Amino acid sequence: MIAKVLRGWRPGGLLAYLFGPGRFEEHRDPRVVASWDGAPWLHQPDKLASVVLDGEVLEPGEFDFDLRQLITTMQELAPLAGLPVHNPRAITADWAEHLRSGAPLPADAPPWVRYYKYDPKAKAVVLRPGWVWHCPVRLHPDDPILSDDQWQHIAQRLMQATGIHQAGCRWVAVRHADDHIHLVATLVSERTSGRFHPYRDYPKLRAACQQLERELGLVGTAGADRTAVPAPTRGEQGKAARSGRAGTAREDLHRSVAQCAAISRDGAQFLTELQREGLDPRTVLDSAGQVRGYTVALPGDRTATGERVRYSGSTLGSDLSWSKLMARWASTPPLAPIPRNEHGRVPPSERHAAIRHAAAVVERATRVLRDADADGAEGIAHATGEVLAALSRGREGHTPGPLTEIAGCYDRAARTPHRVLPVDIGLVARDLRHAARWLGAVGVLSGRGEEKLATITLVLALAGLVAEIAAWQQLRGRVHQAAAARSAARALPTVVGADAGQRRPATRPVQSPASALQRPVMPRRDVLHRDEFRPRPRDRG
Secondary structure, eight states, X not given: OEEOOEEESOHHHHXXXXXXXXXXXXXXXXXXXXXXXXXXXXXOOEEOOOEEETTEEEOOOTTOEEOHHHHHHHHTTTGGGTOOSSOOOOXXXXXXXXXXXXXXXXXXXXXGGGGEEEETTXXXXXXXXXXXXXXXXXXXXXXXXXXXXXXXXXXXXXXXXXXXXXXXXXXXXXEOXXXXXXXXXXXXXXXXXXXXXXXXXXHHHHHHHHHHHHHHTOOOBOOOXXXXXXXXXXXXXXXXXXXXXXXXXXXHHHHHHHHHHHHOSXXXXXXXXHHHTTOOOEEEEOXXXXXXXXXXXXXXXXXXXXXXXXXXXXXXXXXXXHHHHHHHHHTSOOOOOOOOOTTSOOOHXXXXXXXXXXXXXXXXXXXXXXXXXXXXXXXXXXXXXXXHHHHHHHHHTTSOXXXXXXXXXXXXXXXXXXXXXXXXXXXXXXXXXXXXXHHHHTOOOOOOHHHHHHHHHHXXXXXXXXXXXXXXXXXXXXXXXXXXXXXXXXXXXXXXXXXXXXXXXXXXXXXXXXXXXXXXXXXXXXXXXXXXXXXXXXXXX
């Protein structure tokens, strides 16, 4: 069960959407199933009256509701708290500049100006979170269809968990589908006629959802670990569809920046690699002139005014901020100069040596992880992602292929919960990072002759290591990371089959580690990736 909190200013617009057909005609039989006063039937909107047109009686349709009474009830207390029931008027240039300066507002400032603030991260004046609290609550596809009474119980529990119910705020739960409801609350207390600010509502909702999962026998989900990559917005997805791109600009940039970071030894090389990719990197300096961040832009991705759409590293991924990257590069052993021929090209023997070295380090990391109390396991998990990124860039270049997709799938398994990067990566992880830098330094991996066989050996070794990482993460209850590693481990051998064709590698294929297959999986139901509500075979251990 997943709950997501949104904030807005227009209760009327939100209720009209919830009782309407939906953006894709996906809504069915909208109805109020719970409310703050325990009498949801009193707040169910009536259907509009029949209309006679040219002698023909037109009956109301499925979504022809008279919402006036419900909207009036939900927004009745807002004027008492001095809150608007519509979006505040657009900020003017003069007041935007005043907010950007940080100066206090004068006494004669219009009231609507106070609903705006300057966001230093976005470097723009934005609308503050509104007083309309909206929370969709969705079940897993494998969960049974719940009755309206069960959803009423769930809604009551969740609203009590946030403290909104106890504060005397008005709220309703609207159901228009089998698998989810929408909680709508106006954050104004009936008792004080003042605005209510829920404290840590999202963590409280997460804990309440997990408790309800256990009580109702629903598919379990894990708690948030603050390492997920920011998801593309609806606007970014629509822009990609209109442009005919397979992925959004955010996703493409995340992949390219992660690959450049994996093969770089320091900030200067990183910026050079970004420039070679055509991402137009620009550094952000602090007051002392030191680099504190960077931004990149995808070629061809522009605003309506023709300006390039830029993303900072931290908005692409929590481990791609400048400070996190500097910590990664500082822990990587220096790379010896790469020999080149008279034409400046890396000889095949050097590429072969880099691949064989990477395979040997990966196999050693697998052996280390088989120890239940392995030191540096978190570092190994993160550095493995760098090896995958470097290998996919060397084999597939600018055209994403199977290895690139697998590296993206594994990405979540590389991050340490709540910290993103491990505190101490350990010696083996340092060697993995060194191997990734060596793979990146030799450039394009042709995949011919002995190099092809060495690459197959490396991919199979990575499959074994990633499977071991999945088992290690699972035993520690890290659901997100374990699910991502399992998916990558299953996909890696298919790349070998497609790449090898009829030829077989001279070395014996690396099988999935015995320990990964024999270790008992923790007897818990919350083993599904919370962000991947898609049916998949369950891991029976």
